[in-house]
Amino acid sequence: MQSDIQSDRNFWSVIPAGGAGTRLWPLSRAEKPKFLLPLLGERSLLQQTVDRLTPFSPLERTIIVAGPAHADEIARQVPDLPTENIVIEPSPKGTAPAIGLAAILIHERDPDAVMASFAADHAVQNLEAFGAAIRSAQLAASEGWLTTIGLTPTRPETGYGYIERTEAIASTNTPVPVYVASRFTEKPDFELAEAFISSGRFVWNASMFFWSVDRFIEELAIHQPSLFESLSAIAGAWRSADRADVLQREWSSIESMTVDQGLMEKVSGFAVVPAEMGWSDVGDWHGLGELLEKDDHENSIRAESIVEDVSNSVVYSTTDRLVALIGIDGLVVIDTPDALLLIPRDRSQEVRSIVDQLRESNDDRT
Amino acid sequence: MQSDIQSDRNFWSVIPAGGAGTRLWPLSRAEKPKFLLPLLGERSLLQQTVDRLTPFSPLERTIIVAGPAHADEIARQVPDLPTENIVIEPSPKGTAPAIGLAAILIHERDPDAVMASFAADHAVQNLEAFGAAIRSAQLAASEGWLTTIGLTPTRPETGYGYIERTEAIASTNTPVPVYVASRFTEKPDFELAEAFISSGRFVWNASMFFWSVDRFIEELAIHQPSLFESLSAIAGAWRSADRADVLQREWSSIESMTVDQGLMEKVSGFAVVPAEMGWSDVGDWHGLGELLEKDDHENSIRAESIVEDVSNSVVYSTTDRLVALIGIDGLVVIDTPDALLLIPRDRSQEVRSIVDQLRESNDDRT
Numbered sequence: 001m002q003s004d005i006q007s008d009r010n011f012w013s014v015i016p017a018g019g020a021g022t023r024l025w026p027l028s029r030a031e032k033p034k035f036l037l038p039l040l041g042e043r044s045l046l047q048q049t050v051d052r053l054t055p056f057s058p059l060e061r062t063i064i065v066a067g068p069a070h071a072d073e074i075a076r077q078v079p080d081l082p083t084e085n086i087v088i089e090p091s092p093k094g095t096a097p098a099i100g101l102a103a104i105l106i107h108e109r110d111p112d113a114v115m116a117s118f119a120a121d122h123a124v125q126n127l128e129a130f131g132a133a134i135r136s137a138q139l140a141a142s143e144g145w146l147t148t149i150g151l152t153p154t155r156p157e158t159g160y161g162y163i164e165r166t167e168a169i170a171s172t173n174t175p176v177p178v179y180v181a182s183r184f185t186e187k188p189d190f191e192l193a194e195a196f197i198s199s200g201r202f203v204w205n206a207s208m209f210f211w212s213v214d215r216f217i218e219e220l221a222i223h224q225p226s227l228f229e230s231l232s233a234i235a236g237a238w239r240s241a242d243r244a245d246v247l248q249r250e251w252s253s254i255e256s257m258t259v260d261q262g263l264m265e266k267v268s269g270f271a272v273v274p275a276e277m278g279w280s281d282v283g284d285w286h287g288l289g290e291l292l293e294k295d296d297h298e299n300s301i302r303a304e305s306i307v308e309d310v311s312n313s314v315v316y317s318t319t320d321r322l323v324a325l326i327g328i329d330g331l332v333v334i335d336t337p338d339a340l341l342l343i344p345r346d347r348s349q350e351v352r353s354i355v356d357q358l359r360e361s362n363d364d365r366t
Numbered sequence: 367m368q369s370d371i372q373s374d375r376n377f378w379s380v381i382p383a384g385g386a387g388t389r390l391w392p393l394s395r396a397e398k399p400k401f402l403l404p405l406l407g408e409r410s411l412l413q414q415t416v417d418r419l420t421p422f423s424p425l426e427r428t429i430i431v432a433g434p435a436h437a438d439e440i441a442r443q444v445p446d447l448p449t450e451n452i453v454i455e456p457s458p459k460g461t462a463p464a465i466g467l468a469a470i471l472i473h474e475r476d477p478d479a480v481m482a483s484f485a486a487d488h489a490v491q492n493l494e495a496f497g498a499a500i501r502s503a504q505l506a507a508s509e510g511w512l513t514t515i516g517l518t519p520t521r522p523e524t525g526y527g528y529i530e531r532t533e534a535i536a537s538t539n540t541p542v543p544v545y546v547a548s549r550f551t552e553k554p555d556f557e558l559a560e561a562f563i564s565s566g567r568f569v570w571n572a573s574m575f576f577w578s579v580d581r582f583i584e585e586l587a588i589h590q591p592s593l594f595e596s597l598s599a600i601a602g603a604w605r606s607a608d609r610a611d612v613l614q615r616e617w618s619s620i621e622s623m624t625v626d627q628g629l630m631e632k633v634s635g636f637a638v639v640p641a642e643m644g645w646s647d648v649g650d651w652h653g654l655g656e657l658l659e660k661d662d663h664e665n666s667i668r669a670e671s672i673v674e675d676v677s678n679s680v681v682y683s684t685t686d687r688l689v690a691l692i693g694i695d696g697l698v699v700i701d702t703p704d705a706l707l708l709i710p711r712d713r714s715q716e717v718r719s720i721v722d723q724l725r726e727s728n729d730d731r732t
Contacts, residue, residue, distance in 0.1 A: 322392075322704065322706070324707045324720045326713060327709060327710045333708065343691070344694075354692070358672070
C-alpha cells in the first residue's frame with residue numbers, strides 16, 4: 001500500500017509526547033501516561049504513531065519530545081530511535097516550546113528540513129488516507145505553506161477546534177486537494193458546531209502541522225519572540241557542557257503555550273488538507289470503546305468475562321481477574337491492579353474529577 | 367443484658383454448617399463458604415452465631431456439623447470447641463441427616479438433653495429478643511413440644527416458608543408467648559404472602575427448631591425410619607474403629623432432606639415462638655447491604671472508595687484497591703482478588719447463574 005510513497009530525505013517527524021491522558025485513568029497514570037500504553041493492540045499508542053510515520057520519516061529523522069520521567073520507557077519501546085532524537089523537556093509547557101525546540105535542533109542538523117508534528121497518543125485507522133494526506137501536506141509545506149491536516153468531522157463535537165477551508169491551492173500537484181484555510185475556531189458551542197458541519201467547509205484541527213523549518217522559525221521569531229529567544233539559547237548550549245543549566249534556566253521562564261494558539265492562529269495564512277482517515281484522539285473511555293472490537297450487544301470487552309444482559313458497555317481489565325456482569329447498560333468498567341473505575345459511558349469525561357481528588361490528597365494512584 | 371439468663375445444663379445447640387451461600391459469590395466460595403466469612407464485622411457469621419449461643423449452651427454443649435473441607439477452618443475459628451463437637455458429614459445431605467446425627471450423638475452423651483438447631487450463616491441484630499425467644503422455646507421444648515422460633519415478617523417474601531400460629535399455649539410460663547402452630551406453607555406466591563402478612567398470624571420459618579432429643583428421635587423413627595436406621599448405625603460405630611467405613615457406607619445411601627420437610631411438616635402438632643429479633647438470612651448482596659452501615663445516599667460501602675453521585679448501591683471489597691464510582695444507582699459491586707461482580711441490586715438473586723456457569727466449565731473460582 002505504501003510502496004509508491006517516496007520518503008523525502010529532508011522530511012522529519014516530531015512527536016510531542018507530553019499529554020497525561022487523565023481521562024483514561026485508572027489505566028493512564030503520571031508515570032505511565034496514555035501514549036505509553038498498549039490501549040489498541042499489542043503496541044503502545046506511541047509505538048503505533050511511530051509505526052505510521054516511519055514510511056515517511058525513518059527513525060533517524062524522528063524526534064520525540066518528552067518529560068524526564070518517560071525517557072527510559074520511550075527508549076525501551078522504540079529501541080532503534082537514536083538517543084539524541086529523544087529531546088527531554090524539564091517540565092510540560094504545551095506544544096509550542098516542545099515543537100519549537102525540536103524545530104531549532106532539526107534546523108541545525110538539516111537546514112532544508114520540512115517537518116511535521118503528530119500527537120503521540122492518537123489513533124488512525126485508514127493508513128492509505130493518512131499517507132495521501134501526509135504526502136499532500138508535505139508537498140504544500142515544501143512550497144512554503146504552513147500546512148495542517150484537518151479531519152472530516154463526524155459529529156458536532158464542542159471539545160475540538162475547527163478550521164474553515166476556502167479555495168483550493170491550484171499550484172500544488174498533490175495526491176489529495178490542499179486548500180487555503182481562513183480561520184481557527186476553538187471549541188464552538190453546539191449550535192455553531194452543527195452549523196460548521198452542515199456547511200461542509202469545516203474540518204477538525206488535530207494539531208498535525210507541516211512546515212519547512214526555515215519558515216516556522218521565521219514565524220516563531222515574529223509572533224513569539226521571547227519563546228524564540230529562550231529556545232535559541234537552549235539550542236546554542238545543546239552540545240555543550242552547559243546544556244542542563246541553560247535548559248533548566250530558560251525552560252522555567254517559558255510560558256506554556258500550544259502551537260495552535262501561539263502561532264497558527266497568528267500567522268497571516270495557512271493551508272489545510274482535509275482527510276478522512278478514521279482518526280480518534282482516544283480521548284476518553286467512551287472513545288476508546290468505539291475503537292475496540294464490539295460484540296453483538298455493542299459491548300467493547302477486553303477482559304476475561306462472563307456477561308449476561310449487558311449492552312453498550314466498555315469493560316477493560318489489565319488484571320487476570322474474572323469480570324462477571326449481569327444487567328448492565330452503557331457502563332464503563334476499568335479494572336487495574338490498584339484501582340477500579342465504574343462510570344456511565346456518557347459521563348466518561350468526568351473521570352478527570354476523580355484524578356483531581358486523588359491529586360489533592362497526594363494519592364500516588366494518579 | 368444477658369446476666370439474668372440461666373444456662374440450662376441440659377440445653378445443647380446444633381449448628382448445621384452446610385450451606386454454600388452461592389448468591390454471595392464472588393466472596394463466598396466452595397472452600398470458604400458464607401458462614402466462614404466475616405461479612406458483618408470482624409468475626410465470621412459462624413463465629414457470630416456461636417457468640418450468640420454460648421450464653422445458653424457453652425461450647426461443651428455446642429455441636430457443629432460440617433463438611434470435611436471446612437473442619438480445619440472451623441476449629442481455627444472456634445478454637446475452644448471440643449474436637450469431638452465437630453461432626454463431619456462426608457457430603458451435604460440437607461439438615462435432616464445432619465441434625466439427626468447430632469441428635470443421636472447428643473442423646474448418647476446426655477439422655478435428658480434439650481437441643482436447638484441454628485443456621486450457621488444468619489444474622490440477628492436484637493440479642494435481647496433473641497434471648498427471650500430462646501428461653502421460651504427451650505421451656506416449651508422441655509415440656510415436650512417440638513418448637514420453632516418464627517420471625518415476624520417484614521415484607522411479602524416469596525422465597526421463605528411461613529408458619530401459621532393459632533392459640534397460645536397456656537401452661538408454659540415463658541418470657542414471651544408460645545403458640546400452637548397449625549401449618550407450614552413453603553414459598554407462597556406474592557398474593558398469598560401479602561394475605562399472610564396482613565392476617566398478622568403468620569411468621570417466617572427460619573429453621574430454628576427446639577426439642578427434647580428423646581422426642582425428636584421418636585418422631586424421626588416414625589416419619590423417617592430409613593434415615594433413622596442409617597443414623598443409628600453410624601452412631602453405633604461412632605466410637606469404634608469402623609466409624610469411617612460405616613459413615614461412608616450409610617451416608618451415601620441417605621436421601622437429601624431438610625428437617626422442615628422431612629419431619630416438621632409431618633408431625634401432628636408443634637409450637638411456635640414469634641420473635642422480632644432483627645433477623646436476616648444474609649441471603650444475597652441486597653440483603654447484606656441492608657445489614658451494613660449506610661451513608662446519606664443509602665449506599666453500603668465496605669471499600670476504600672471515591673464516590674460521586676452514587677446511591678442505593680452495595681460496594682464490598684476484600685482487596686486494598688481503590689474503588690472509584692461516578693453516577694451509579696442501585697448497583698452491587700463486589701471486588702475480590704480473583705473476581706469482580708457487577709449486578710443491579712434488584713437482580714441479586716441471579717448471581718447464582720454466574721456460579722452455575724463457572725461450575726459447568728470447571729472453573730475453580732466457585
